[in-house]
Amino acid sequence: MAQQKKHITKNQHFVPQFFQRFFSYENNGKTIGMFNTKLNIFKNQVPISSQLSSVYLYDLDGNLENWLSQHEADSAPIFREMWEKEKLPTTQSKDHSKMLHFMVVLDLRNPIHFKILNNLEQKLPNTKSKISEGNVSTDDMVSKLKEYQTYQGKLKSLQSAQLLVSDLLDLKYKLIKNTTSNPFIISDNPIVLYNQFLEKRNWTIGSQRDFGLKGLQLFLPLNDSYMLAVYDPNIYKLGTKKQQVVAIDDKNSIDQLNLLQFLNSESTVNFSHRASKHYINTLYERSKKYKKANDPSINVYKMNVPKEYYNLTAQMIEMGASDLNIKLSVQKLNFISKSSTIKLKSLNDQYRKNVKFKGYTYIVYKFTPIDEKS
Incomplete structure (x- = not known):
């Protein structure tokens, strides 16, 4: 008996279609508004x-795409209930973990991440060393960045996203x-990570x-009327203590949150029938005043080495991407008073307690014997 041929999806969506339907034109579930910023x-x-997808983005054999499809099916009811019934998952429940897992995967599966890795790979060989003449030795780092961009690397990264949930x-x-x-509008990179505290x-x-930083905020629009806000409770308060749903009637606050979608995007914003061409153009013009997020960068810092290691010098190589900084100010989202007493003196001071994983900055320490320096 002939083996049944496996169906492989060619057009692979990085923002799930179920999520885009939350913003569909007059709730028809089929079409959505689009503005191409480029x-x-x-x-x-x-x-x-046809939106927010790419041909064989994740794989050619269908394994990762099928895994993502199942992941989306498990997540969809949780997010639909948020805007249909104003119902959030119970804290520390399975649905709470599923909600966070979906948000992490939505972030990590985006093509912008793969583009950042590719750009870092190109930049590294030309990175100048701060402790010796010439360029940093980067062969091991470049090979690692290449590995992350393979189909197998993407599979490994996304399937391990569950580990980040505990943080x-x-x-x-x-x-x-x-x-x-x-x-509210969305974009081709709809989950926004912001940090008013560090800003x-x-x-x-x-x-x-x-993901592990003090003051972290995540903003994810759910449809044109609702947004999920996840935030560090040791830094901020949103609405009153008992409120699960916080109403905002300040247009400037909404415009700022929408502005973040433009600045976090690669080339596309999407929206329901309620967004006029004038409104989208107004936001677009306003967005030009700010630096966009996700611009790759590499910084090299000279480090102090203990005296007992007299024959070594060291440098820290930091690989990351530009942040969102618009001096965000949202109605009913405020700093709590004790946040002003938090001291930041070192790299470790910026992380929340018991954090295991860091999501965006790759830090590599390089030690070089003095006699090998040029």
């Missing part, structure tokens, strides 16, 4: 099947209910968007 093209309706269970989460006439401190050591 071509300056606005369309009221385009097929969801996020200490964060609080609420719904923001948009009661203004300006609708206010002018913190420049590493990324401000690592």
Whole structure:
């Protein structure tokens, strides 16, 4: 008996179609509004099947794509209930973990991550050393970055995303209910990681968007009226203590949250029928005043080495990407008073307690014998 041929999806979505349907035109579940920021093209309706996807983005054999499809099927009911019933998962429940897992995977599966890795791979060989003449020895790092971009590397990365969930269970989460006439929008990179705390401190050591950082905030629009906000409760408060749903009637706050979608995107924002061409163009023009996120960078710092290692010098090579910094100010989202007493003196001070994994900044320590320096 002939073996049945395995179906492999060619057009692989990096923002799930179920999620895009939450923003569909007049809730038809088939089309969505689109604005291309690079071509300056606005369309009221385009097929969801054609949006936020790429040919064989994840694999050629269907294994990772099938894993993602099952992951999406498990997650979809949780997110639909948020905006349909204003219902959030119970803290520390299975659905709480599933919610966080979906958010981590949504972040890590985005093509922007693969682009960052590729750009870092290209930049590394030309990176100048701070402790010796010439370039940093980067062969081992380049090979590692290449590995992360393979189909097998993507599979390994996304399937291990569950490990990051434990680092996020200490964060609080609420719904923001948009009661203004300006609708929430999404983009080709819809989950926004922000950090008002480190932004206010002018913190420049590493990324401000690592999953384990103090002051972390995650904003994920759910449809044109609701947004999921996940945040560090030791730094911020959102609404009152008892509120799970926080209504915002300030248009400027909504516009700022939408502005983050433009700045976090690669080339596309999407929206429901409630977003006019004028509104989208206004946000687009406003976004030009700020630096976009996800611009790859490599920094090299000379380090102090203990005297007993007299024959060594050391450098720290930091690989990361630009942060979102717009001096965000959102109605009913405020710093708690004790956050002002937190001291930041070192790299470790920026992380929340018991954090195991860091999400965005790759830090490599290089030790070089003095007699090998040029």
